[in-house]
Amino acid sequence: MKLKLLAAAVAATLGSVAFQAGAANLGLDATCALNGTDQGMVATPDGNRRRCDLPADIVTTNPADPTITLPATVSGTPILWTLPSVVVVGNGNQAGRTPSTAANTQLTIAAGARIAGAIANSALVITRGARINAAGTAANPIVFSSLDNNYTGTAEWGGVILSSWDNTNECNTGGECTMEGISQGQFFYGGYVNEATTPSWDNVSSGTLRFAVIAEGGHAVNVDIDGDPDPNSNTGDEINGLTLYGVSSETSIANVHIHNNDDDGIEFFGGDVDVxxxxxxxxxxxxxxxxxxxxxxxxxxxxxxxxxxxxAFELANNPNNFSATPVADANVSNVSILFTDGSPAVDTPFDLKEGSGGTFSNVVIGSAYTGACFSSGAVDAVSASDFTNFEYACNDNLSLLPPSSTAPTGFPNNTFWTAYPGTCN
Structure with a gap:
């Protein structure tokens, strides 16, 4: 369930912020670089690490020094940065926040660092105006997973969420949208209307996410923000592996592996970020x-x-107004869709619905799948000219694809993640 709420009708009440800092640390345990609470040593897939719990709220109040840094090691000891619940960076999730009133907190995560969700509904939320600076490398990726010593689980925690003000056609007429899964009426994104009313709100960066792994996540909503049973939650809500709410093209996202997520791997709610x-x-x-x-x-x-x-691709414009603008119309190129066995029991590769457009080129759909290529819903916003250079054995039931060819190469490259299990849970 995605709710549109006018800012004037909603009080920005999140309760007191647990930790604030005017300097570049949170004043916590020295064994955790002053930015976490030491919980002792725990086993992880790559050996024992010191568990350092992050606070629920990370907000810096000094605009000249807004960075909180999570190193991979402290005094030679590897660290496991832990999300005990939903960890919120910045305060842009509060209703009514603008680029000039939201805290510009930056969370820097060092290459090779490990971050673990401790409960099913734990998540890392980068709010409007805040930034993540998570720049791993191929040899030392940043890994988000659950609090255990393997990568074989699923739905063991939530996921990573980035949010900003960029154009989102559910709330670009003077209101704000609420996030799924953790919304509780308190986690807001969007708010851009136009350049006259909200100048440059659609050009705010959410930072950098590079050479990062997000594993074992995907929260099906049946608990509240603290992980307790929530009988009033809407089962249409979820936390995906990587969720991007109104994130702009000023944000840099590249080389990301999302594995064993119980819900969607990646979901975009408006915005124009490139991945x-x-x-x-x-x-x-x-x-x-x-x-x-x-x-x-x-x-x-x-x-x-x-x-x-x-x-593989479920693509919609707006379920409440199929012609809402801007119409979803992203470009997808160089894609390989593979399957775990020779007789895949999966849904159609493409489901375009609710007015979504899109262009698709250089796509290889594994020959093991021979069912329908498309779900049979309305696809009035796309035509055959939007699909070029495909290889497939599926049934082009909507007559949208060009003749299958062996020329497409897709994207068969192996992942940078050396610990990738290679199989599904």
Whole structure:
């Protein structure tokens, strides 16, 4: 459930912020670089690490020194930075925040650092105006996973969320949208209307996410923000592996592997961010999902679908107004869609609905899948000219694809993640 709430009708009441800092640390345990609470040593897939719990709120109040840094080691000891619940960076999730009133907190995560969700509903939320600076390398990626010593689980924590003000066609007429899964009426994004009313709100960066792994996540909403049972939650809500709410093209996202996520691998709610070099393996629902007028680009995408999965691409414009503007019309190029066995029990590779457009080129759909290429919903915003250079054995049931060819190369590249199990849970 995605709610549109006018800022004037909603009080920005999140309760007191747990930790604030005017300097570049949170004043916590020295063994945790002053930015976490020491919980002792724990086993992880790559050996024992010191567990350092992050506070629920990370907000810096000194604009000249807004950075909180999470190193991979402290005094030679590897650190496991832990999300005890939902960890919120900045305060842009509060209703009514603008680029001039939101805290400009930056969370820097060092190459090789490990971050673990401790409960099903734990998540890392980068709010409007805040930034993540997570720049791993191929040799030392940043790994987000659950609090155990393997990568074989699913739905063991939530995921990573970035949010900003960029154009989102569900709330671009003077209001704000609320996030899924953790919303509780308190986690807001969007708010851009136009350049006259909200100048440059659609050009605010959410930072950098590069050479990062997000594993074992995907929260099906049946608990509240603290992880307790929530009988009033809407089962249509979820936390995806990587969720991008109104994120702009000023943000840099590249070389990300999302593995064993119980819900969608990646979902875009409006915005126009570009994502390059993306691996999504074993998503329980859709691998790629976009809504609310997303108009960015995805290039170099490798998808491994497990049995029981839904679509490789589920693409919508707006479920409440199919013609809402800006119309979702992203560009997708260089894609390989693979399957875990020779008789895949999955839904159609493509589901375009609710007025979504899109262009698709250089796509290889594994020959093991011979069912329908498309779900049979309305696809009035796309035509055959939007699909070029495809290789497939599926049934082009909507007559949108060019003749299958062996020329496409897709994106068969192996992941940078050396600990990738290679199989689904």
């Amino acid at each position: 390059a070099n993306l691996w999504i393996s074993c998503a329980g629902d859709d691998s790629v999902d976009w809504d609310y007028g997303f108009h960015g680009a995805l290039s170099n995408v490798n998808i491994l679908q497990r049995d029981g999965a839904d679509h």
